[in-house]
Amino acid sequence: MDTILELIKQSGGRLTKTRQAIIRLLTGSECLLSGADILAGLKKLKLSPDRTTIFRELNYLTKLGIVVKSSINGKDCYEIQDEHDHHHHLICLNCKDIQKVELNSHLESQERQIKKQTNFRITGHALEFYGYCIKCKAASGK
Amino acid sequence: MDTILELIKQSGGRLTKTRQAIIRLLTGSECLLSGADILAGLKKLKLSPDRTTIFRELNYLTKLGIVVKSSINGKDCYEIQDEHDHHHHLICLNCKDIQKVELNSHLESQERQIKKQTNFRITGHALEFYGYCIKCKAASGK
DNA sequence: ATAAATGCAAAAGCTTTGCATGACC
């Protein structure tokens, strides 16, 4: 958290209320948040910035590498970049619920392999499993 | 290809020109195609259906399980569902180019593990690596 | 003949841009 604020100041950014609240929301979240999720979270904190501000902020944080952006169901979703918390997501095709899942995966070694083979510089990855959560299994037609 | 057409007929669907052309485009494609990509491909074949038709068609094929939909850069992208061709994607953050990559991955066994642990019914997954392709490495600020 | 597919117009979501105003350091 402190390193994040440091990074922002270093790059000439300011520590506004909204910015700090957004970072706190993302840091505290167990899962991916959309622009709308962030907006809802801020309202609970008695902050009501314009949607424009949210998106500008999220793009700003993405460019600084503080958050990671991914696309789910046509929406941009964001989460804090954290080398140590390595997880992925289960996305229900019926209720659109997203849940976190931990994998003891070999993705890191595979990334190294890909780098060698393709010369592509990998800066991150997203792994999403699609299907039906417990509640929606019935609705899925088996 | 024949099994696909069979599946469509069985479910009461018709084999229209556009539908067949879309399936051929997706079957022939090395990579994920967006709605706009499909539209462009059809124009080359002297077909110019409305955008609406494309999206309706892609949703239809998705529901039948013939194609798989995923979200990339805020756009819905589609590819033919193929159990045997198991690959993933490298997405350049700069030029948005998508390239295919083959992984000798352990994802299948991990899917089984997740099923046990969470009771989530997994029907598919998407693995995307983000970063910078060879051409764009320079533009990325190293 | 019947049900499915299409085109067109319109709207709905989500995200971005431009510009003037206001806030942080």
Place this chain on the structure above:
DNA sequence: GGTCATGCAAAGCTTTTGCATTTAT
């Protein structure tokens, strides 16, 4: 005081919906 951040209005892009018409079987 200068630069960064914000709000508002408007536009952009992708996708969806409704309805009347056409087409495949």
